[in-house]
Amino acid sequence: MKTALSVTRSDNFAEWYQAVVRDADMAETSPARGCMVIKPWGYGVWELIQQSLDQRIKATGHENCYFPLFIPLSFIAKEAEHVEGFAKEMAVVTHHRLKMIDGELQPDPDAKLEEPLIVRPTSETIIGDAFQRWIRSYRDLPLLLNQWANVVRWEMRTRLFLRTAEFLWQEGHTAHATEAEAREETLRILEMYREFAETVLAMPVVAGEKPEHERFPGAVTTYSIEAMMQDGKALQSGTSHYLGDHFAKAQNIRFQTETGDWAYCHTTSWGVSTRLIGGVIMTHGDDDGLRLPPAIAPRQIVIVPILRDKPEDAEVLAYCQALAAELSARTAFGVPIRAIVDKKPIRSADKRWDWVRRGAPVIVEIGPRDAAGDQVTYMRRDALRAGEKVASASLPRGAFIGAAEQLLADIQASLFNEAKARLDGNIRTDITTFEALAAFFGPAADDDDATSAFKGWVRVAWARPTGEALEAVVARLKSLKLTIRVAPADQPDRFGPCIFSGAPGVEEILIGRAY
RNA sequence: CGGGGCGUGGCGCAGUCUGGUAGCGCAUCUGCUUUGGGAGCAGAGGGUCGCAGGUUCAAAUCCUGCCGCCCCGACCA
Structure with missing residues (x-):
């Protein structure tokens, strides 16, 4: 594909x-x-x-x-x-003037600040x-x-x-x-x-x-x-x-x-x-580029007119402008819908793919038949493809405008749900020994960061050591390229033994690789 | 700062080993054709080959130094 x-x-x-x-x-x-x-x-x-x-x-x-x-x-x-x-x-600012010395522009030694300034x-x-x-x-x-x-x-x-x-x-x-x-x-x-x-x-x-x-x-x-x-x-x-x-x-x-x-x-x-x-x-993001949640998409609905250097182009454009205006009069997430017509003089197929890569949530394509039939053909960026093909749908214009707010809300929700399922489905809770942890994440040595397999996080109990004991724990994790992310806010009433020491656990923590 | 890789038209690369005076794909521009979908044909423009020295009749290619970028460590929102 x-x-x-x-x-x-x-x-x-x-x-x-x-x-x-x-x-x-x-x-x-x-x-x-x-x-x-x-x-x-x-x-x-x-x-x-x-x-x-x-x-x-x-x-x-x-x-x-x-x-x-x-x-x-x-x-x-x-x-x-x-x-x-x-x-x-x-970053430290030490001088307030430049000077040409030996043909080279450099900080003027006579313009040194009494007290350097740091850039916050x-x-x-x-x-x-x-x-x-x-x-x-x-x-x-x-x-x-x-x-x-x-x-x-x-x-x-x-x-x-x-x-x-x-x-x-x-x-x-x-x-x-x-x-x-x-x-x-x-x-x-x-x-x-x-x-x-x-x-x-x-x-x-x-x-x-x-x-x-x-x-x-x-x-x-x-x-x-x-x-x-x-x-x-x-x-x-x-x-x-x-x-x-x-x-x-x-x-x-x-x-x-x-x-x-x-x-x-x-x-x-x-x-x-x-x-x-x-x-x-x-x-x-996916393999076609960015997918923006509608709430933060600078353009939520991008209308691409299918222009063919023919007389009906004017009608198509007018239809698109009117559609954009009607959409902009509607709201989503409590603010006006951000819709535009992409009039850039390039091929419409190129425009489509540019907006796909940018992650515009809804891409509308309007050709003469849509304009004549008073309908709207559109793609959802969150569900761009059906198998090999790009998936598009058509609605009567009025129905599309009426459904736009819900459509954007649905895309927002589907992006969240997809990511939520990934997060929830990839926190392992069945690892209770350091050996099992090491085996799960695999050796750090031969692990190319960019191509390593998806691992997710592991949730374990620990005795929350301090001082040298904590340093030792950090070092052991580091040898596996692992870090402790957080102790999640929702903690159980009882804890298993500490994965590092076997001592009674006092808290559950998430362990994973991190940016 | 250590280890590895790389700097060649806008982008991606070949050419470097074995010096002979720069090439490919995409993009750009023009024309014609095509047109519900990332088009085809023809033509055109665009590069002091990262920078500075050196060797040589001749350097993208060899040597020295420097700079920058990417990946892996150390550091970190």
Whole structure:
């Protein structure tokens, strides 16, 4: 069967991913190392992600603000674990002027900054500085802020959307009077992310707590949502951190209580990034390219007129325009349907396949017979093929317009259900010994990452060791290229023995390979 | 930063071992034909072969150095 992409998922998953990013017009690598240019189609997806998440952030009482890109170097050093966690991947601004020296444009030695500025890898420290000035009284709490921003982390190896040196995200930062309130906030956001991922991105996730060694630098507790990609690997898709009073103490974020005493705030931070788009690609993409959930598709219904340089072309076009206008007057997911007529002067068959690769949820093809017969012929991108052939259906125009909202909802649901079945069906719970775990995942050595067989995750009990015992566990897993993803939120009442030590288990965790 | 691979028209590649002055497919442009589906024929445009040195009558090809990209580690949203 001829597919719209030159590489299939089973050929080489990593290459397939790159092909989708390229052929779906999502993004490309930039001349700046490790960075990406997000193209209109990809950025359109990000804008829709922003819109629906921003609504949820505001609905839960948060306000947007904006802090600077630069952070004074000394700020980042305030919280010990935080420095250690980020120091190795920091972009640093040291000069403020260039000069031609020996025919080469370079930083002017006479223009050195007294204090270097770092480009934010995350904004806890500079926002904490503001918190310290803004918070005086218990009446100022809770302080619930969010910002949409870009951040920079100098990663060794980058992949478009999944890990780039610069990425776009939102970061929430809140301060609370008590630990209980801050923890409640942390979990509220985790639930917000889960609901958002599942209903808007149609990407099922497991929400849970990260083990100690996977925590955000400086956090007391880190939660994440983990999604399963089509190669069985986990993608950490959003995080929510309870920071305790670590940053409050480091930055003197204090308030006077009702009784006049001084107390440190409890802070939280949380974020999701453009990585979500990588998750959408690897969750829903197929061998014909991207399949976008309608809720985040910049164009939900694309109408391709079949033009043949004949007099009836004008009628076909007019029919298409009218159809687009009527569809745009309807709503889906609470907002107007995003429909367009693709009038680009290229062959209609090429247009079809371009939109297939981009993942437009519904592709409508209108020829003279449709226009004359007042009907609509369309394809669903989530069910593009029936065997070897492309599957299309026809409806009377009025019926199609009336059914459009439901059609988009059905596609959204079918993408979710397909991914949900994959997630639920690939978490093994019957592995109880480390030997069985090793046998299941196979040796890491001769395992080419890009082509390794689908494995999924394993759910096991453990005794939640700490310190050296935990390090030993991490090392054993690492030899199998495995990591502990999360301790899922839903835990049973009783536990089997620890898979690592045989000691009584205290918690169940998910183990798998990860991005 | 270690190990492997690769840089040749927009994209994908051959040519490199055995130096002789650049080729294929797709895409692009033009014309004709075709037209409910990723078309056919004919013609055209487009490359300082990653960069800098060196060897040579002659370098995409050999030598040295550098840069970049991809895959695998270390690091990570």
